[in-house]
Amino acid sequence: MLLAHALALAEARTFLAALADLATTQEGSRAYDHALHYLDSLHAGEIPGPTIGSPVVDLDTTYGLAVSAIEDLATHGVHPLQVELVLAMLEDARSLDAPA
Numbered sequence: 001m002l003l004a005h006a007l008a009l010a011e012a013r014t015f016l017a018a019l020a021d022l023a024t025t026q027e028g029s030r031a032y033d034h035a036l037h038y039l040d041s042l043h044a045g046e047i048p049g050p051t052i053g054s055p056v057v058d059l060d061t062t063y064g065l066a067v068s069a070i071e072d073l074a075t076h077g078v079h080p081l082q083v084e085l086v087l088a089m090l091e092d093a094r095s096l097d098a099p100a
Contacts, residue, residue: 005076012039012073015066019093022059028097035089039070042082063094 016036023029067087074083 005073008069008072008076009039009043012066012069015062015069016090018062019059019066019090022062023093023097024059025097028093031089031093031096035086035093038089039086042078042086059097063090066090 013036016032016039020029020032020036023032067090070083070086070090074080
């Protein structure tokens with residue numbers, strides 16, 4: 001894995017973990033965790049550490065940063081359909097975490 005790919009993956013993982021922490025429901029938190037585990041499975045154990053980069057501000061901002069980071073993975077060799085699946089999982093998690 002090249003450095004740029006590792007950084008993109010680390011960012012995506014960081015924002016997904018932050019979303020799981022910021023989630024307002026248990027179902028939402030579990031769904032964000034599920035998306036994170038799926039993203040990890042795509043990289044077969046090659047998992048970089050978290051980044052310190054962008055601060056986590058709020059749920060909406062973090063969601064936007066996560067989407068951007070996940071979309072960026074397509075430019076580093078992750079199959080576009082896998083990227084779309086992770087984005088769909090992220091959207092599902094957001095809908096589960098929406099206030100009732």
